[in-house]
Amino acid sequence: MLYLSGRDNTHTESWEFFCTGGRQSGYWTTIEVPSCWEQQGFGHYDYGRDYRTYGKQFRFSDEKGLYRHTFQAPADWAGKAVYLVFEGVMTDAEVRINGTPAGPVHQGAFYQFRYPVSDKLRFGGSNLLEVTVSKMSADHSVNRAERYADYWIFGGIFRPVFLEVFPGEHMLRTAVNAPAD
Template structure:
């Protein structure tokens, strides 16, 4: 039982390592409130509205002197429902040619529209506390690219507002978590699902991109030695 559990943990580590080795990241924002990157910014209402300036990303715009402060229990007529417009220019590494490239947002309050070089990256994302991403491979060009983001402080989705905008806390807007590009091989593992049983056995489901002929799995023990036979599925 103990050995099976160790192997189970090693399998998780193996897939984590595989993902880390094959995925490259390029941060467009900073990585936290103590390490930010300035983007061009325009807010449509409240403090310092209706003029282009800049703002550190990630952050909430109210804490940077923009928009309107509101509490979750304020009447709807008092609520600031401003939008924030962001612009940022970036260059994709030359080594990322022929790879799948996603733009990843770890958190944005709340409805978020993303454009790359003037074209929509996908449907508007709704909800502040969820990681979301778009495949922007076909929207990129060599040299400089333009990222434009429109963030609405209040959602067009009533259920999102009920869950996130009406509560016992201050209401904030903005890109408040990091934004980055991730590059992956055209054929790669999208997701690994492990269904562990109480007896130490487990089932592994691997979701790959289109074009993968087969997936090979090798178990390793805690010392890094191969255990059992290599398994191939296709």
């Protein structure tokens, strides 16, 4: 396993970052990962209960965060199965490795997702990870499920990011069905 971010909020790594709206927006800088960009001084603050506008014209902020991070993939990983794992991104995440999409856009903030990336990595060399995070989901059902509540709405890569390495032939999951007869 190779962490690309820090392991938690007290052990972070600096990534390149660009926020499209709100505070400190419109230019490339750095941000600590994992974290929510609002807590690092970027973007807008939105409160979840504000879907009830009480006659006001209200719309949640829909800024995007663009992340870039360069990392090395060890040469001895060639021929192995490598997965890029995100433990939590708020909310939609479009992920690219060396300019190639890692997979479909992930939607939803509160669960882990992974992409097989062995065929996208440069083993023994430098690799570029690019992540575009949309604070609001393109899927309205995700927004309804994750936004209409009594809490602040944050954006960003708020949980660790890492590479998992397995032998070329492996099983990711097994299941046993043992019904009682």
